[in-house]
Amino acid sequence: MTARVKICGLTRPAHVQAVAECGAAYAGFVFFAKSPRNVSIAQARDLALTLKPGVAKVGLVVNATNDELDAILAEVPLDMLQLHGKESPARVAEIRARYGLPVMKAVGVADAADLDQLAAYEAVADQILVDAKAPKGADLPGGNGLSFDWTLIADRKWSKPWMLAGGLTPENVALAIEKTGATQVDVSSGVEAAPGQKDDALVRAFVAAAAYS
Numbered sequence: 232m233t234a235r236v237k238i239c240g241l242t243r244p245a246h247v248q249a250v251a252e253c254g255a256a257y258a259g260f261v262f263f264a265k266s267p268r269n270v271s272i273a274q275a276r277d278l279a280l281t282l283k284p285g286v287a288k289v290g291l292v293v294n295a296t297n298d299e300l301d302a303i304l305a306e307v308p309l310d311m312l313q314l315h316g317k318e319s320p321a322r323v324a325e326i327r328a329r330y331g332l333p334v335m336k337a338v339g340v341a342d343a344a345d346l347d348q349l350a351a352y353e354a355v356a357d358q359i360l361v362d363a364k365a366p367k368g369a370d371l372p373g374g375n376g377l378s379f380d381w382t383l384i385a386d387r388k389w390s391k392p393w394m395l396a397g398g399l400t401p402e403n404v405a406l407a408i409e410k411t412g413a414t415q416v417d418v419s420s421g422v423e424a425a426p427g428q429k430d431d432a433l434v435r436a437f438v439a440a441a442a443y444s
């Protein structure tokens with residue numbers, strides 16, 4: 232099985248280039264001030280404009296207001312919004328209608344009870360990002376390099392496209408795909424040399440491992 236890959240949290244033109252060259256399907260830009268991967272609107276615009284067609288540009292936001300989204304989308308040519316906060320299903324639907332862009336809603340999973348919320352989001356989002364739930368008190372709601380128990384979703388049937396995320400690395404992504412049946416995977420810290428510093432060799436190794444799993 233070949234999985235489509237999203238590399239999230241790009242901050243430098245060289246890394247955007249590496250992502251495009253190695254065949255990733257999505258490039259993610261984080262708009263969240265507390266993140267080591269945070270980019271300004273101007274930075275994101277420059278990075279997005281260096282990407283070749285065919286790589287979808289995803290803007291990650293956390294509980295963003297309409298004013299914040301207006302400002303981002305006025306400048307950055309995004310193909311998809313990733314909502315990584317506590318956005319309700321109604322807010323997901325509102326954002327989707329207001330901006331006319333596909334919306335991917337991140338859902339944090341730590342145990343089986345967390346799966347209950349998936350149905351409500353599947354009804355309104357274009358895609359679901361099934362991610363590890365951030366630990367209580369964590370600074371970041373995602374991008375923490377933590378995995379969840381993949382067997383929780385092993386037999387799940389999905390009505391919308393979805394991505395697996397959380398603690399994926401070049402070493403474990405093939406097993407994660409095998410266990411969950413994911414056809415799309417998302418990674419950030421697992422392809423970094425340090426928080427916020429993507430490593431081109433790890434990016435290439437991850438995409439290759441996902442493609443040939």
Ligand SMILES: O=C(O)c1ccccc1NCC(=O)[C@H](O)[C@H](O)COP(=O)(O)O
Pocket residue numbers: 239240261263266267268269291293315360362371372373374375376377396397398399417418419420421
């Ligand atoms: O990466 C961040 O800094 C971040 C900040 C705020 C919300 C989400 C964030 N990242 C999400 C991701 O990068 C991924 O979608 C996902 O959580 C997987 O991250 P990782 O476990 O580091 O591979």
